[in-house]
Structures are given as C-alpha cells and as structure tokens.
Amino acid sequence: MPQTYLNADLHCHSVVSDGTLTPEQLAQRAAARGVELWSLTDHDEVGGQHRASDAARAAGMDYLTGTEISVSFAGSTVHIVGLGFDADDAALTQGLYDTRNGRGPRAREMARQLELSGIAGAYEGALRHAGNPELISRTHFARYLVETGVCSDTYEVFRRYLTEGKPGYVPHTWASLRDAVHWITNAGGVAVIAHPARYDFSPNLEYALFSEFKQLGGQGVEVITGSHRPAEYLTYADMAREFELAASRGSDFHSPDESQIDLGELPYLPAHLTPVWELLQERIQRA
Structure with missing residues (x-):
C-alpha cells in the first residue's frame, strides 16, 4: 500500500492537556477505528508520552511521540506539532514547562x-x-x-x-517560532505547522509564516486535519509542494462529544506528497 494511504492520526489530545480521554482510552479508540500509526500531541506537554506509546503498541498500532507547542507569531497564536522526538530531552521538556507556566x-x-x-x-x-x-x-x-x-x-x-474582543479573552505570549522548531528538531523530531487554515492569515502573512518556519528547519505541514475543508486540503497540498514540506494528517481529536471528526476518520493524504512519517521511519515505535 502506498505510504500516502496509511491511516495515520498524528494530532489528538488527552486529559494530560485539554482532552477528555486518558492516553490509554485514546489508544483503544484509535485502534478500534483502524488507525495504523498514532501520535498523542498534548498541548505544551509530553507527560503522557510513555503511557501513550505503551498503550498504542499493546493495541497493535505503531507510535510516534508528539506534542503541540503554542507559538506567538505576528500577534497571533500558531501551533507547531512536534513528532518523533526524544520525549525525555531536557531542553524540550524545560521549554514546554516554561511555556505552560504562564x-x-x-x-x-x-x-x-x-x-x-x-x-x-x-x-x-x-x-x-x-x-x-x-x-x-x-x-x-x-x-x-x-x-x-x-x-x-x-x-x-x-x-x-x-475570542479576541470578547469578555473572557486574555492574550498570552507563548514560545517563539524559533524556540519551538529548535526544541523539536534538536530532540531528533520533525516540526509541523498545525491546521494552517485556522489562522485566517492574509496571503502575505501566511507566506511569511511558511518561509520563516522553513528557514528555521521546519519540515512539515498538516494538510489533512479535522478543521480543514476539502478545498483546503488542496490548498495546503500545494503549499507543501511549494515549500518542499512533508505532509501530515491528524484529526485534532479532543472529545467524543466535542470534536468535528473522530480518530481515524480523515481522508487519506493527496497523492504526490511526501508523508511526514517517511522522514521518521527510524523514530517510529513499532507495535
């Protein structure tokens, strides 16, 4: 089966951040829905990684370590997913701790x-x-x-x-794009721009994000994700090709009652893209 037709779900959240299921429950749910390669990507946290890895492999899935780092870019919050890194890397864990602290x-x-x-x-x-x-x-x-x-x-x-301008919205300064990409790559992983259509950037600002991300050593972008519409799959497939980035796929699942799409239910990646997991073959923890 071509690598683009792998049922990989490389973006979801557990109770360790803002999900409602434990890492073990998520692993069971993903496996039951046909996921073959899975990653738990809790916000600014790697505390659930060893549990997720053990549960994934026990359920018959391959596993990649993951996290989703909150980044301040051009006055907005952008998310960078890290995949396949050493979850015990000291610089990464300290950086995530500092990011959570605010x-x-x-x-x-x-x-x-x-x-x-x-x-x-x-x-x-x-x-x-x-x-x-x-x-x-x-x-x-x-x-x-x-x-x-x-x-x-x-x-x-x-x-x-x-949301901005409403009572209860409080802005926060997160990690820098440079910090997030470097923490991930220096720990042996691949940095991925998460759900880029969500940021509602102008074309110029989006181009600036992708350009700086690439210059800093970022290597991937989520093309297929729960918050993208089908037309956006094609838009970001084109962006992946233009910037020579690998393509990722993830539901961004948080809860059975809240999420737009369930684990394992996304369409496959478009053809003629490099799947991000091809860059991480040696980092995959096999079932």
Missing part, C-alpha cells in the same frame, strides 16, 4: 473578566475540567460554561466569550 495567571485573569460579565466561579469550575492544572485553558472554561448552562455548546462559548 497559563495559571492567564486563567485567573480570564475568570476575573468573566466575573465582571456576571459569570462567577469560572476559575474553580474550569479547574475541575482540567486533568493537568498546569494546562488549564480556554477549553476548560468553555466546558464549565456549558455545564452551568451559560451556553449550549463549547462553540457558542468561544464565539461569545473567549
């Missing part, structure tokens, strides 16, 4: 602003939904606001409260 003060300020809008107890409520308190995020606040009936679903929460 989430606590940010969360308290989000709660203060929500309280001014008449929503009390948001910090404590969000914390109940956070499997890892160091990684309390907007998603955890969203789940609390749904739980308390303020909004009907998490998409409504983000629209009304947690």
